[in-house]
Amino acid sequence: MSFVERREKIYDWMAKEGISLLILEDAEHNRDKSVRYLTGQPGDALVFLSATRKCLLVPWDVNMAALHANADDVLPYAKFDLNANHAAKAAAAYFKTPYGGRIETPARTSYPAFLKYVENLSDYDVLCRNEGARAELERLRAVKDADEIRLYRLLAEKTNEIIDLVEKNVVDKTLKTETDVALFIEAECRARSCEGTGFQTLAAGPTRSFGIHCFPSYTAGAFADKGLSILDFGIVLQGYSSDVTMSFARAPSKAQERQLQLVEKAFAVAYNIVAETFKGKKPEAKIPARDVALAVDDFFKKEKCAMPHGLGHGVGLDVHEAPYLxxxxxxHGHIERGMIFTIEPGLYDPAQGGCRYENDILIGEEGAEILTKSKIVRL
Amino acid sequence: MSFVERREKIYDWMAKEGISLLILEDAEHNRDKSVRYLTGQPGDALVFLSATRKCLLVPWDVNMAALHANADDVLPYAKFDLNANHAAKAAAAYFKTPYGGRIETPARTSYPAFLKYVENLSDYDVLCRNEGARAELERLRAVKDADEIRLYRLLAEKTNEIIDLVEKNVVDKTLKTETDVALFIEAECRARSCEGTGFQTLAAGPTRSFGIHCFPSYTAGAFADKGLSILDFGIVLQGYSSDVTMSFARAPSKAQERQLQLVEKAFAVAYNIVAETFKGKKPEAKIPARDVALAVDDFFKKEKCAMPHGLGHGVGLDVHEAPYLxxxxxxHGHIERGMIFTIEPGLYDPAQGGCRYENDILIGEEGAEILTKSKIVRL
Structure with a gap:
C-alpha cells in the first residue's frame, strides 16, 4: 500500500468521525511511527491531515523530508519557531478548516499541552482521545499488507543469517564478550542494508541473565560462559523491525535444563494454539490475543513457576505494537490474518539466571508460520 | 548528593507546594530520568513520593531494582497488573494520603490518561502541570553537584580518549565506513566501563552530511571521503552522557572551507560570551541561555547564512536537558554556575554537505571550561 493509499483510509475514517483536521506528531519525547507510516518521513515532524483529503508535513529537517517524505505540501518546522501550537494554528488556516470543526490532537498529548492546544485553537472543537485516530492507526498498522509481508520475509531471512552466524561464532569462541556479540550484530545488519538494530541489543552473560532486560544492555563481560545467557535483538529494514531472542546454555545444571525445557514447551503451547486457530484458509478466523497469553500462564502455573512479563507483541514500525499477547x-484485541507478532516465553531466577526464547510469527493466508529461526543453543 | 538527599529536596518542595503524593513514571513511551535521579533505578518504574517523606518504588523488574535502586519500599509492578492507576490507588492508601490531598501526576501524562487518574483517585485533588514537579526536578538536575562534576570530568577524559583514537584511525584509514566509526566508539566506550552511547551515533559521510541528524544514523557507506563528514556521539557513565560532534573535511572546496570557519567562529562567539559572564568567582553570575543563542544567530545572519537548529543544551541523565540555548x-532559563551544556553550531547545505562542531562546557567555580576536546579535522 502506498503512503497515499494509507492516507486515503485515514481520510475515510475522518469523514466517518467528522474530523476536520487530524494532527500527528513525532518528537523526541513523543515518538509516533504513524508519521512514517503515512508519509515516509522517518522522524521529528508534525503531520496535518485535512478533511479536504490533503496532507501537510512540517518536518524539523526539510532536507531529510525532500529525500524521504511523501506529502501534498511541506513547510519547515522552523517557520513556526518549533512550536506545535503555532504550526497547528497555521495548518488550520491553510486548510480553511471551518470554525467549530473538530480538530483531533495526538492521543499522547500531555494534559498541559492539550490545554495549550485548546487555548490556541479556540475557534475549533479540539479533541484528544485514546479511542480515536491513534487506535485506528494501531488497528491499520497491526494488519500487514502484501508489501509489508514481503518485506518481513526478507527481514526474517537477514535475521536468520545473523542468528546462524552468531551461533557459529559463539560456538567457536570468536565472540567471547557481550560487546563482541552485540557489535557483531550491529555490523552484520548494516552490511545487509539494514537501518540498524530495532532496539539496544540485550546481551546478558550468565551473571546478568536473571534480569528480564539486562542493564546495561551489554558490557565487556563474558557471554555464553557456564550457565545461562540471553541475546535479544532485532534488525530494521525500511523502518520495520524483527525481534528475536536466543538463549545459550553452557553445561547447564539440572535446574537450568528444566528452565530451558519449560520455556521451549511454553513456546509450543502458544504456537500450537495459534496454528490450530488459523489452520485452513478461513479468512474470518481470529482469537483474542489475551487467551494465548493466559494459556501460557496456566502452563507455567501448573509447573509451579511464573513468567514476569507478557507473552508477545506485534512487530512493525514500532518494535512493540498491536496485537498485545x-x-x-x-x-477485544484479537490476532487476525496478516498480523506479525512475537511469542517470547522466559523464566528468570536470581540464582540460576534466565532464559528466553522468541520468534516472529506471521499469520499468512495459508496459516501460521514461524518466520525467524531463533534457537536455544546448548554448548 | 545521595538519592536520599535528593529526595529530601523534593520533600521540602512538596511541603511548600502542599503536595501529599507525587507520582513519577519512567515507561517505554514516557521516559523520565528523574526516576533514576531520585532512586538509582535505571528504568521502567513508578515512583511515589509522600508528604510523610517516604518513597515507594514500583519497578517492572524487581531483580533489577534489588541491584540498583534506593527506596524506602519496593513493590513489583506486576502486583498491580502493570496498571499505573491501580498502583497509584494502592500507593495513596499505603501512605494514608489524606482525603482531598493533592496528588501530582507526571507532567507528561496524556490527557486521556490524566482523566483516568482523576477517575481512579476521586477521593483526592489530582494535578498535572508543566510548572510543577517536572520543572522543579529540571531545575535541580540542571545544576550539577560536586559528585556529578567529578563524574563529568572522568566522562570527558574517556570521551577525549575516544576522540583522539577516532581521529588517528580515520587519518590512517583504519576506520573507513560510517559503521566502522560508530562501532569503534561502541566498543571503546564499553571497554572503558561505560553503559554505552548516549544516543545512536550519527556518522554521516559526505553524501549524507547535509542532514542535521542523518538517517539512518550510520550505514556501510564511506566516511571521511572527499567533502564534509559529521560524527556526533556521546558516551554514558552511571547514566550521565557526554555529547560531542567532530567534523572531518577532506580536500574541502573554498565554499566548504568557509562553512567550517564560520562554524568555528560561531563556537568562539558563543563560548566567549559565556566565559566573559563567568569570569572571576562571583557566585551570582548568570545569563539567559537564549541570549547566547541569539548572539550566534546574529553572527550567522551577518554572514548571510542560518543555523537550522538550537545552539546547545544541558547534558546529564538526559542527553537533552536544561539549560536550553x-x-x-x-x-527565564539562565545559565548558572554548576551547569554543564553543549555549544554546537552547525551549517548544512544540500549541495556542499554539512559540518557541526560541539563540545561540553562546564561552568565551574573558577569559571567556564571546555571539558571535551572535539575537533574539526582537515584531512
Missing amino acids: RRNADA | RRNADA
Whole structure:
C-alpha cells in the first residue's frame, strides 16, 4: 500500500468521525511511527491531515523530508519557531478548516499541552482521545499488507543469517564478550542494508541473565560462559523491525535444563494454539490475543513457576505494537490474518539466571508460520 | 548528593507546594530520568513520593531494582497488573494520603490518561502541570553537584580518549565506513566501563552530511571521503552522557572551507560570551541561555547564512536537558554556575554537505571550561 493509499483510509475514517483536521506528531519525547507510516518521513515532524483529503508535513529537517517524505505540501518546522501550537494554528488556516470543526490532537498529548492546544485553537472543537485516530492507526498498522509481508520475509531471512552466524561464532569462541556479540550484530545488519538494530541489543552473560532486560544492555563481560545467557535483538529494514531472542546454555545444571525445557514447551503451547486457530484458509478466523497469553500462564502455573512479563507483541514500525499477547490486554484485541507478532516465553531466577526464547510469527493466508529461526543453543 | 538527599529536596518542595503524593513514571513511551535521579533505578518504574517523606518504588523488574535502586519500599509492578492507576490507588492508601490531598501526576501524562487518574483517585485533588514537579526536578538536575562534576570530568577524559583514537584511525584509514566509526566508539566506550552511547551515533559521510541528524544514523557507506563528514556521539557513565560532534573535511572546496570557519567562529562567539559572564568567582553570575543563542544567530545572519537548529543544551541523565540555548527558549532559563551544556553550531547545505562542531562546557567555580576536546579535522 502506498503512503497515499494509507492516507486515503485515514481520510475515510475522518469523514466517518467528522474530523476536520487530524494532527500527528513525532518528537523526541513523543515518538509516533504513524508519521512514517503515512508519509515516509522517518522522524521529528508534525503531520496535518485535512478533511479536504490533503496532507501537510512540517518536518524539523526539510532536507531529510525532500529525500524521504511523501506529502501534498511541506513547510519547515522552523517557520513556526518549533512550536506545535503555532504550526497547528497555521495548518488550520491553510486548510480553511471551518470554525467549530473538530480538530483531533495526538492521543499522547500531555494534559498541559492539550490545554495549550485548546487555548490556541479556540475557534475549533479540539479533541484528544485514546479511542480515536491513534487506535485506528494501531488497528491499520497491526494488519500487514502484501508489501509489508514481503518485506518481513526478507527481514526474517537477514535475521536468520545473523542468528546462524552468531551461533557459529559463539560456538567457536570468536565472540567471547557481550560487546563482541552485540557489535557483531550491529555490523552484520548494516552490511545487509539494514537501518540498524530495532532496539539496544540485550546481551546478558550468565551473571546478568536473571534480569528480564539486562542493564546495561551489554558490557565487556563474558557471554555464553557456564550457565545461562540471553541475546535479544532485532534488525530494521525500511523502518520495520524483527525481534528475536536466543538463549545459550553452557553445561547447564539440572535446574537450568528444566528452565530451558519449560520455556521451549511454553513456546509450543502458544504456537500450537495459534496454528490450530488459523489452520485452513478461513479468512474470518481470529482469537483474542489475551487467551494465548493466559494459556501460557496456566502452563507455567501448573509447573509451579511464573513468567514476569507478557507473552508477545506485534512487530512493525514500532518494535512493540498491536496485537498485545498479555494477560492484562484488552479482551477485544484479537490476532487476525496478516498480523506479525512475537511469542517470547522466559523464566528468570536470581540464582540460576534466565532464559528466553522468541520468534516472529506471521499469520499468512495459508496459516501460521514461524518466520525467524531463533534457537536455544546448548554448548 | 545521595538519592536520599535528593529526595529530601523534593520533600521540602512538596511541603511548600502542599503536595501529599507525587507520582513519577519512567515507561517505554514516557521516559523520565528523574526516576533514576531520585532512586538509582535505571528504568521502567513508578515512583511515589509522600508528604510523610517516604518513597515507594514500583519497578517492572524487581531483580533489577534489588541491584540498583534506593527506596524506602519496593513493590513489583506486576502486583498491580502493570496498571499505573491501580498502583497509584494502592500507593495513596499505603501512605494514608489524606482525603482531598493533592496528588501530582507526571507532567507528561496524556490527557486521556490524566482523566483516568482523576477517575481512579476521586477521593483526592489530582494535578498535572508543566510548572510543577517536572520543572522543579529540571531545575535541580540542571545544576550539577560536586559528585556529578567529578563524574563529568572522568566522562570527558574517556570521551577525549575516544576522540583522539577516532581521529588517528580515520587519518590512517583504519576506520573507513560510517559503521566502522560508530562501532569503534561502541566498543571503546564499553571497554572503558561505560553503559554505552548516549544516543545512536550519527556518522554521516559526505553524501549524507547535509542532514542535521542523518538517517539512518550510520550505514556501510564511506566516511571521511572527499567533502564534509559529521560524527556526533556521546558516551554514558552511571547514566550521565557526554555529547560531542567532530567534523572531518577532506580536500574541502573554498565554499566548504568557509562553512567550517564560520562554524568555528560561531563556537568562539558563543563560548566567549559565556566565559566573559563567568569570569572571576562571583557566585551570582548568570545569563539567559537564549541570549547566547541569539548572539550566534546574529553572527550567522551577518554572514548571510542560518543555523537550522538550537545552539546547545544541558547534558546529564538526559542527553537533552536544561539549560536550553535556543532562540525560542523561555526568557527565564539562565545559565548558572554548576551547569554543564553543549555549544554546537552547525551549517548544512544540500549541495556542499554539512559540518557541526560541539563540545561540553562546564561552568565551574573558577569559571567556564571546555571539558571535551572535539575537533574539526582537515584531512
